[in-house]
Amino acid sequence: IVLTQSPDTLSLSPGERATLSCRASQTISSTYLAWYQQKPGQAPSLLIYGGSSRATGIPDRFSGSGSETDFTLTISRLEPEDFAVYYCQQYGSSLTFGGGTKVEIK
Amino acid sequence: QLQLQESGPGLVKPSETLSLTCTVSGGSISRSSYYWGWIRQPPGKGLEWIGSIYYSGTTYYNPSHKSRVTISVDTSKNQFSLKLSSVTAADTAVYYCARQGFSGSYFMAFDIWGQGTMVTVSS
Numbered sequence: 001i002v003l004t005q006s007p008d009t010l011s012l013s014p015g016e017r018a019t020l021s022c023r024a025s026q027t028i029s030s031t032y033l034a035w036y037q038q039k040p041g042q043a044p045s046l047l048i049y050g051g052s053s054r055a056t057g058i059p060d061r062f063s064g065s066g067s068e069t070d071f072t073l074t075i076s077r078l079e080p081e082d083f084a085v086y087y088c089q090q091y092g093s094s095l096t097f098g099g100g101t102k103v104e105i106k
Numbered sequence: 107q108l109q110l111q112e113s114g115p116g117l118v119k120p121s122e123t124l125s126l127t128c129t130v131s132g133g134s135i136s137r138s139s140y141y142w143g144w145i146r147q148p149p150g151k152g153l154e155w156i157g158s159i160y161y162s163g164t165t166y167y168n169p170s171h172k173s174r175v176t177i178s179v180d181t182s183k184n185q186f187s188l189k190l191s192s193v194t195a196a197d198t199a200v201y202y203c204a205r206q207g208f209s210g211s212y213f214m215a216f217d218i219w220g221q222g223t224m225v226t227v228s229s
Contacts, residue, residue, distance in 0.1 A: 034215035036153075043202055043219040044153065055217060087153055091206075091213045094169065097153040 001026050003088055003098035011106040018075040020101045022088035027068045032092030035064055035073045038100075039084045047086075048073065078103070108133040110203050110220035118197075118227050124190040128203030128220060135184045136161040141206040143216060144177060144188045146199040154199075158206055158213075159186055193227045200224050 002025040012018055022033070030051025036044040046055040048064035051071065061076040075082055083105050088098040114126035128142065135142060143158035157167035159177045167175050171190070179186040190197060200222040207214030 032212070036216075043204075043222050044216075045219065046215050046217045049207075049215040049217070055215075089153075089215065091215065094166075095155040095158075095213070097155065099152045 001028060001090055001093050001096055003090060003096055005086075005088060005098035005101045007101060008099075009102045009104060011104050012078055013106045014078050014080055016078050018073075018078055018082070018103055020073040020075075020086055020103075022066070022071040022073070022098050024069045024071070024090060026093070028090050028092045030067055030071070032090050033064070033066070033071050034089045034091070035062075036087045036089065037082075037084050038087065044087060075103075080105075108205065108218055110205065110218060112201060112203050112220045112223040114223060114225070116224055116226060118193055118225060119229050120194055120227055121192055124188070124193050124197060124225055124227070126188045126201055126203075126223065126225070128186050128188075130184045130186075130205075135179065135186065136181050138210075139208055141208050141213065142179070142186045143204050143206045145202045145204060145216070145219075146197075147202070147222075148196075148199040156188065156190070156201075160208070195227050198225065198227045 004023045006021045033051045035048040038044040052064045063074045085100045085102045109131045118124045141158040144156040157177045159165045174191045176189040202222045203220045204216035205218040
């Protein structure tokens with residue numbers, strides 16, 4: 001299953017809303033969809049699993065939604081520490097990652 | 107608190123075998139709810155899953171690498187290892203080990219990651 005993330009780069013200001021897309025080449029259950037955040041020089045960290053469940057310690061400004069082939073990560077109000085690269089991942093059929101979306105400061 | 111730490115050579119020659127070990131501390135690798143995986147990231151690029159292993163030794167691999175990859179586990183040392191044979195410059199990447207949840211019937215996300223180790227393939 002190929003995951004295509006869009007846009008490649010999102011330029012926003014702190015306080016704005018970020019909407020990141022992840023499209024799958026085949027239908028997958030949201031049970032098997034995760035989102036990760038990666039900051040420069042760091043390992044990825046789990047944000048969302050099961051499509052919409054926040055990992056431990058993740059603030060509620062992060063939310064995941066979607067079904068079948070279209071999934072979305074929403075950051076309701078960007079904080080300075082949220083500027084990073086975000087990856088979606090599916091683990092329902094083998095395991096693949098999307099190419100990533102960079103959220104940068106406008 | 108569970109921690110994972112990768113170790114191994116930072117430089118490997120082309121056609122040789124890349125070998126890395128992940129040491130798990132702060133918890134047992136033998137817990138039934140988890141697989142243990144390897145993921146890599148070429149410089150400036152995205153993430154690629156390589157494969158995962160259960161404490162019993164059951165493995166599953168990315169089909170793209172299956173012919174070159176061996177992942178093993180040593181529960182007595184609380185470690186698991188990656189071997190990637192016949193490496194080329196395309197295998198240059200940061201290699202991460204990570205814990206992957208397992209419900210008993212389906213796999214879950216990677217919830218704890220090591221800091222990663224850079225491996226360069228060059229003569």
